[in-house]
Amino acid sequence: MIAIDGLTRDRGKTRILHEVSFQARPGRVTGFLGPNGAGKTSTLRILLGLDRPQTGTALIDGRPYAAWDRPLTVTGAVLDGSGAHRSRTARAHLRWVAASNGLPRARVAEVLDLVGLTTDAGKRAGRFSLGMSRRLGLATALLGDPRVLILDEPINGLDPAGIRWMRTFLRGAAAEGRTVLLSSHLMGELAETADDVVIIDRGRIVADGTLAEVVGTHPTLEDAFLAHTAGEGTSW
């Protein structure tokens, strides 16, 4: 269970998050939707203890991320790419991460297999394609078999097969009772994956509910999104 309550954050003199509040529940995929620069990544970074808010709380199963002793056993997160040093092999990267949280070394081979990187395990992260980096990032997030998954734009850089794999994987994770929160600016993708949708626009939550509730009377999630954000995304 993820509970975000009243997050406010300033960058310089600009307020980039205004009283952001929402929840992501176990057993459901929650899509966090918004245009580029709306505050999705900023919210997730605060949730993961990487940045600090001016006010508000962001809790995972009732505690801030940093309060968990072995956080990877509770939460798995994928932010930007692999998060690995370019000269390290995928296997070496996963080994140190596993060691840091007291996870068995056998998990390394398991997660490599799970994301389809077994044959590339000895390759250096700097030689990975964008899609492979994403997979390595996901493998890292899955090391601790966490009950909460947080993914920032997880399908960026994936090919169609990878996108389908990710969708199936996330649905499966939710079906197992895990809490899945994923941010995206791709509405078509979220409409196929999410149970619940939270829309953020210019740092404010403008819609929050089940997919059906957020779509409402609009023909598609995209139409609902444009209506909620007054169509003020990128203008062409």
Add this chain to the structure above:
Amino acid sequence: MVNLIRAELLKLLGLPTAWVGLAVGTLIAPLLALLNAGSIRAAIEDGSYGFTGDLAYNSIQIVMLTGLILGVVTVSSEFTPSSADSPGDRQLTTTLLAVPRRSRLVAAKGIVLAGVVAAQGTIAAVATLLLVEAEHGGSYPAAEPARVAGAVLEWTLLSLLAYALTLIFRNGIVTLTLLIVNAGVVSFSWLLLKVTTLGAYLPDIVGKHMYLSDFGDVRIHPVVAGTVLLAWVTALLALAVRIFRRREA
């Protein structure tokens, strides 16, 4: 904490640059001792070498390079982009997700760094001193274990100094410029020493008094030198932790 230390050891020793640092500091000192053996022997024989009391310790000074390189690399590797395509993708994010308590992270990195540098320094020093003894035995005072320990302690503390500075600047170039160029090319500390004796207490040179008996015009007792260097390292590490804890990743 044991898990963290294991992880940081795997991380440090998994970096090719760290092995370059280990190889440089371990091989250069004995190699230079071998290459310089003839000219040193000749200089001792014709009396131009001068004070031979520090001959053993002079031969091992360069081992300190490993500590400086590892102190920088353990931090700078966290900030290196994983690929040219995504500059924001750095190992630091993974590190802070795995170990969100930043003070513990800094401590674990410091413990691993100090342990590796002390072990490598001891091996390199003993190997070099055995070689020097074989080349020049009898013509200079043999190395005292306490002073060799002082040298290893200086390298270990300097590695922690490099670590703290790189953590503060988030950039290895600044640290390397400050410590290596200052030590090897134009020494600001050395120039300052000509103006005021307080220059002798700057962190990059004060530690030399822990094992060299003739270093500059100022005499500082080894224990005092070690205490001053320790104070520098403690203060800079405390500042680094304070900044690192407050800074957004």
